[in-house]
Amino acid sequence: MDVQAAIKSQVTSNPVVLYMKGSPKFPQCGFSGLAIQILQACGVQNLVAVDVLADPAIRDGIKVYANWPTIPQLYINGEFVGGSDIMRSMYEQGELQKLLAEVAA
Numbered sequence: 001m002d003v004q005a006a007i008k009s010q011v012t013s014n015p016v017v018l019y020m021k022g023s024p025k026f027p028q029c030g031f032s033g034l035a036i037q038i039l040q041a042c043g044v045q046n047l048v049a050v051d052v053l054a055d056p057a058i059r060d061g062i063k064v065y066a067n068w069p070t071i072p073q074l075y076i077n078g079e080f081v082g083g084s085d086i087m088r089s090m091y092e093q094g095e096l097q098k099l100l101a102e103v104a105a
Helices: 003-013 030-041 056-066 084-092 095-104
Strands: 016-020 047-051 073-076 079-082
Touching (some): 016 030, 030 084
Parallel strands (some): 016 047
C-alpha cells in the first residue's frame, strides 16, 4: 500500500487521529505535547496517535496529504482540523469540544 493510501485508511477508519512527534506519553516536541494536552482536556478516549518520527515516509506523506507543512496534524472523522495552534484556538472558543463530543457520542 502506498503512503497516501495508508494515511487515508488511518484517518477514515478512526474517529480521532493525531499525527505527532513521539507518543502521547512521551511527546518529542512542544507542539505535539500541546496537542495531546488539548485532546486530554477534551476527554478524548479513542485517540489514534501516529508517531511520524518512527516512519519517515509517513512524516513526509502526511504533509502532502493535508497540504500542510507542519506536524502535529489532527483529523476528526477523516477531516483535517489543523495543527496545535488551530487546535488551541478552537479549544479556547469551545469549537473543538463540540466536534469531539459528536465523535464520542
